[in-house]
Amino acid sequence: MSTRKGIMRFFPFALLTLLLAGCGEEGLTALDPMGPQAQWLFDNMMLSLYVMALVIIVVFTLFFIAVIKFRKKPGDEEIPEQVEGSKTLELTWTVIPILLLVILAVPTVTGTFMLADTTPSGPEGSGDSGEEELDEDEIEEDGVTIEVTGHQYWWQFDYEEGFTAGQEVYIPAEEKVEFELHAEDVIHSFWVPALGGKVDNVPGITNNLWLEADEPGVYQGKCAELCGPSHALMDFKLIALDRDDYDAWVEEMSQDPEEFEPAEDDETMANQGREVFEQEGCIGCHAIGGQGSEQGPTLTNFGDRETLAGYLDPTDENLDEWIRYPQEVKQDNNMPGFPDMEDEDMEALIEYLQGLSVQD
Amino acid sequence: MADTTVKTSEKSVLWDWLTTVDHKKLAVLYLLAGALFFVKAGIMALFMRIQLMFPENTFVTGQTFNELITMHGTIMLFLAATPLIFAFMNFVVPLQIGARDVAFPFVNALGFWIFFFGGLLLSLSWFFGGGPDAGWTNYVPLSSREYGHLGIDFYVLGLQVSGIGTLVSGINFIVTIVNMRAPGMTMMRLPLFCWTTLVTSILIVFAFTPLAAGLALIMLDRVFGGQFFITELGGNVVLWQHIFWIFGHPEVYILVLPAFGIISEVIPAFSRKRLFGYTAMVFATLVIAFLGFMVWVHHMFTVGVGPIANSVFAIATMAIAVPTGIKIFNWLFTMWGGKITFNTAMLCASSFVPTFVLGGVTGVMLAMAPVDHLYHDTYFVVAHFHYIIIGGIILGLFAGLFYWYPKMFGHHLNEKLGMLTFWLMYIGFHMTFFIQHILGLIGMPRRVYTYLEGQGMATMNMVSTIGTFIMGAAVIVLVINHVYSAYKSEKVTVRNPWGARTLEWSTQTPVPEYNFAQTPQVRSLDPVFYEKVHGDGNMKPAEPLDDIHMPNGSIYPFTIALGLFIMGFGIIMFNMDNPIIPPLAVTIIGGVVVFGSMFLHSIKEDHGYNIPVERVKEELDKEVG
Known part of the structure; x- marks a missing residue:
């Protein structure tokens, strides 16, 4: 609330703020911040905008007065006074900008260190960390750290509990969560605009980032570093859940592999689908419940996904096309196509995959 | 002894x-080559904007789009902006300092041809499986031999070759400005365009060398199994x-400083006032160049160099705003109290000031390292640097052109078409x-070939694309203007059609190959204006009328390139794969x-x-007649 009031003080700019907030899609746009880091970035962007607006107003005023007032009148051939310069003026426009820059330099430095402190807060330490006294051990126990690995063109999320999720990262809301960023092939950049800034995933280097969502919800994430032809389609979702829901989700995801297999006794479609999944070699890249290779995205909770291939609606038709012609859906990705798969097998496979859910 | 035969046509x-080794003809060559590459890269920009006109458009594929962005950026910076600036540096600098040519005319020609052949080499990529596709920044590993295709090699070698051309030209300009000034043309009487050329040339020497080294390393990695x-x-x-970025950031100043120089010539000329705060302008240029070398990490705030480095580079970046601000206000106060004529040149030059400020303020916003985590690699950055490059460099070039x-x-x-x-x-x-x-702020990363429906980006992208078409129309009108003016414009025979102030306006139009019949004696800043007010309106000669020694042309710059x-x-x-001729043989x-x-x-003796003196006199008489 305090920021709202702060903004209202600059009334003309409040309009601008509203105007900006009206742009873009909720859950994606950085102009409608949904977490403390995004809020901090937004507020400081506005601060710099106010300072810069001052500069713009001064320059534009001088400019327009000059070009209107000092036009040459027709027939006036008199030479204007040849002024060499003015020490006072030069000093003025050296010192004032320096003062303005100092105003911006202070939050620049404090903010840089604020972003660099990525220690996760744990369930108790949401919001203003540091004010509440936390037991160090407790932080280590409860704070959530997630390993993020960028691949051409998908995201892998490894949890401390030992399981892996693909494309959609779940975090507890109202908690500072730490992300450890890696890259498998080329450089990627992990960005959830509505929650905060981006940090690059660089091969051979580990970077850290923290994010916090004020409320449970689905936030859109993007890859922000050119990583190949399908860079634009390397979207992901960040899903914030209440702490209890999050714990439940973690528990579901950490089950033994057998729990994810369809019951063996009945001849359901899903069971056939599982067979196709193994026979066609899908399992050679896609693990389910930790069983199988993790070269491609884990499909453990595939049925819960908001999108298919990072950007499509997860309909059966889209899934069919994606499995048959992956290059047409997402150029240059590493998945081989299965254009000749029998319709029957495809139907079963889709049924099986769409049923992979850890949520009720 | 010099060969005394006169070589004409x-x-x-x-x-x-x-x-040719004549700096004026090389300027025309640079202008032509730069304009060709400018149009080429402009058309690529149109293709990109057409692709981004609608969400999920399929005008080009992601791969083609990446080739377009890479070539657009690379060509615009290395093969369009750089030669266009070199065109003016070549034409204007020797005239402004009262010299007969640059210090090394042969090297000047060499620089042009090497640049040009480098550009050709880069452009050839389209015929060998597609252009480079890792962005103009060519980040590894996307450009490594594992992930990048053949186009990247054309980028690496094309830039390596054209970079040599730029480097030798830079060295040439330094020597020219330091050694070739007419008597009385002290450093603090040097027109600001010459100052910025000098500083830019120094930047070229210090910035293109790391680029050459970096490109060599990438070449070793890609071609010869380096690691x-x-x-x-x-x-x-x-x-x-x-x-x-140790190269890339100074590169921005390499391009923008000469544009500053052009603005600093055009604004005084058409405000009929001397440049306000000349000394401050010179020192601001030097400070910008100096600081320009210690801010490169601001392109890498999100790469993880740590909070201390980020803070230091953020503050250094902000510091550049101070000398730039000094320049802005000095331009404003040059116009203040003047008598301004608004023709196309002055319109471009004066509107440069507010436009550049808009690019500058977003620059300061970007310098705030933590907030840069929001802006970095989004369309916010794209907007920022186009405000600098088009709003700054291109407006400056247009002003200089007219x-x-x-x-x-x-x-x-033609003025009407110009307006x-x-x-x-x-x-x-x-x-x-x-x-x-x-x-950018609503979440559109840069270098994306498409965006999805329902992300709230469709309308703004459409507006942006329409704007691009209008810019395209502007360039078409400019091309028409050149053709139209060549046939319809009246010949200019007077030496100083604008009533301008600097030395290039004291010689005949068109400029004879030897520039000045007699080397002028400079008595002040803005010498032509000074002689008009304090003398008889003509430059005092510093030497008697005599035979003029000139260098011969040479085909070797062309063959070396x-x-x-x-x-x-x-x-x-x-x-x-399967080259017809062994690569080693070709090399x-x-x-x-x-x-x-x-x-x-x-080994060939060439004394020029x-x-x-009779011909020089003849040409002087012809002008009076």
Whole structure:
């Protein structure tokens, strides 16, 4: 609330703020911040905008007065006074900008260190960390750290509990969560605009980032570093859940592999689908419940996904096309196509995959 | 002893242009080559904007789009903006300092041809499986031999070759400005365009050398099995980013400082006032250049160099705003109290000031390292640097073009068409790029070939694309203007059609090959204006009328450049599947051409030729008559 009031003080700019907030899609746009880091970035962007607006107003005023007032009148051939310069003026426009820059330099430095402190807060330490006294051990126990690995063109999320999720990262809301960023092939950049800034995933280097969502919800994430032809389609979702829901989700995801297999006794479609999944070699890249290779995205909770291939609606038709012609859906990705798969097998496979859910 | 025969049009026109070492003709060559590459890269921009007109458009694929962005950026910076600036530096600098040519006319021609063949080499990529596709920054590992295709080799070798051209030209300008000034033309009487040329040339020497080193490392990695940037073999991918930006950031100033210089010439000329705060302007230029070398990490705030480095580089970046601000206010106060004539040149020059400020303030916003985590690699950055490059460099170039055109070609560009170009460009530009600031903030990363429906980006992208078409129209009008003016414009015969202030306006129009019949004696800053007020309106000569010694033309710059082109192509061939000729042979042939030409040039005695005093007098009389 305090920021709202702060903004209202600059009334003309409040309009601008509203105007900006009206742009873009909720859950994606950085102009409608949904977490403390995004809020901090937004507020400081506005601060710099106010300072810069001052500069713009001064320059534009001088400019327009000059070009209107000092036009040459027709027939006036008199030479204007040849002024060499003015020490006072030069000093003025050296010192004032320096003062303005100092105003911006202070939050620049404090903010840089604020972003660099990525220690996760744990369930108790949401919001203003540091004010509440936390037991160090407790932080280590409860704070959530997630390993993020960028691949051409998908995201892998490894949890401390030992399981892996693909494309959609779940975090507890109202908690500072730490992300450890890696890259498998080329450089990627992990960005959830509505929650905060981006940090690059660089091969051979580990970077850290923290994010916090004020409320449970689905936030859109993007890859922000050119990583190949399908860079634009390397979207992901960040899903914030209440702490209890999050714990439940973690528990579901950490089950033994057998729990994810369809019951063996009945001849359901899903069971056939599982067979196709193994026979066609899908399992050679896609693990389910930790069983199988993790070269491609884990499909453990595939049925819960908001999108298919990072950007499509997860309909059966889209899934069919994606499995048959992956290059047409997402150029240059590493998945081989299965254009000749029998319709029957495809139907079963889709049924099986769409049923992979850890949520009720 | 000098060969005294006068060489006129004995040889064909083509041969004359291929062998010329005259800085004025090379300026025209630079202008033509730069304009061609400018149009080419502009068309690529149109294709990109057409693709982004609608969400999930399929005009081009992601791969093609990446090739377009890479070539657009690379060509615009290295092969369009750089030669266009070199065109003016070549034409104007010797005239402004009262010299007969640059210090090393042969090297000047060499610089042009090497740049040109480098550009050709880069452009050839389209015929060998597609252009480079890793962005103009060419980040590894995307550009490594594992992930990048053959186009990257054309980028590496093309830039390596053209970079040599730029480097030798830079050295040439430093020597010219330091050594070739007319008597009385002290450093603090040097027109600001010469100052910025000098500083830019120094920047070129210090910035293009790390680029050359970096490109050599990438070449070793890609072609000869090196491992500088390969993580699995102990290499480091961030190293390339450091090398690239140690070059890349000064490169921005290499381009924008001469534009500042042009503005600092045009504004006083048409405000009829001397440049306000000349000394401050000179020192601001030097400070910008100095600081320009210690801010490169601001391109890498999100790469993880740590909070201390980020803070230091953020503050250094902000510091650049101070000397830039000094320049802005000095331009404003040059106009203040003047008597301003608004023709196309002045419109471009004066509107440069507010436009550049808009680019500058977003620059300061970007300098706030933590907030940069929000802006970085989004359309906000795209908008920012286009405000600098189009709103700054291109407006500056347009101003220079309309200003110096009568001196260069002996006639004016049409003013009405010129105004039309300006307004179309200005409106189209703001329409295209202002809105991109907001696109970036609502979550559109840069270098994306498409965006999805329902992300709230469709309308703004459409507006942006329409703006691009308007800019395209502006360029078409400019091209028409050149043709129209060539046929319809009246010849300019007076020396100083604008009533301008600096030395280039004291010699005949069109400028004779020896520039000045007599080297002028400079008595003040703005010497032409000074003589008008304090003298008889003519420059005092510093020497008696006499024979003038001139250098001969030479084909060796062309053949040396051709040899480098062949060498570069040979090295690229190492990465081709089944080349018809062995790559090593091609490389060696290229080497033989390069070193053979150098050898022949070294052993051939060439003392230049003399223009007899009678002909100089004749031409002076002709002008009076």
